[in-house]
Amino acid sequence: MQQLDPSLNCVQATSTPSRRQHLLAIILRPAVALPLLTLLALALRLYKLDYNSYFDDEVLSSFAARQPILEIFRHITANEDHPPLYHILLHLWILGFGDSLIAVRLFSVLISTACVPLLYTLGRTISNRPAALVAAGLLAIAPFQIYHGRQARMYPLLTLLVMLAMLLFVQAWQRGGWWR
Numbered sequence: 403m404q405q406l407d408p409s410l411n412c413v414q415a416t417s418t419p420s421r422r423q424h425l426l427a428i429i430l431r432p433a434v435a436l437p438l439l440t441l442l443a444l445a446l447r448l449y450k451l452d453y454n455s456y457f458d459d460e461v462l463s464s465f466a467a468r469q470p471i472l473e474i475f476r477h478i479t480a481n482e483d484h485p486p487l488y489h490i491l492l493h494l495w496i497l498g499f500g501d502s503l504i505a506v507r508l509f510s511v512l513i514s515t516a517c518v519p520l521l522y523t524l525g526r527t528i529s530n531r532p533a534a535l536v537a538a539g540l541l542a543i544a545p546f547q548i549y550h551g552r553q554a555r556m557y558p559l560l561t562l563l564v565m566l567a568m569l570l571f572v573q574a575w576q577r578g579g580w581w582r
Contacts, residue, residue: 439522439539440515440538440542442542443515443517443541443542443543443551444511447511451508456503460506460554462482467490467493467495475490488555507554510553521537522534522535525537547561
């Protein structure tokens with residue numbers, strides 16, 4: 403739409419937001435964008451989850467997680483470099499959801515997917531909404547995160563715990579007091 407500007411004796415275009423711009427503004431709201439990014443992360447990690455059979459390290463994780471919890475602790479602390487928390491949690495997961503390849507990998511898929519909104523929260527704490535959304539979006543599509551998020555190994559849990567520790571540290575730093 404055009405309007406005549408009497409002071410300039412010329413015609414100016416008035417800006418009316420198009421339907422596309424309005425839709426983009428709605429999608430970029432964190433209340434909409436974050437769930438969409440989380441669903442994208444989940445879909446990318448679930449895509450062809452059973453395409454490959456067990457990787458070498460997944461066999462070790464699955465074997466360890468099928469043992470009683472006390473044995474897991476003994477076996478992992480004696481034979482592996484990784485702490486036993488992942489294997490103990492995977493053991494509890496297997497009790498509830500079974501020990502098929504898909505079920506075992508699904509544990510890591512869900513942990514990896516949970517990192518996306520957690521990174522948004524961390525980014526929002528440190529910076530602003532757009533930066534936090536970009537960070538969450540990059541994590542959702544990061545090939546390294548997708549690759550490791552699809553395997554029955556401890557890497558997604560490590561990522562989640564590091565981000566959680568960072569979030570708690572930043573919040574404690576910002577609040578001050580005895581938390582600091």
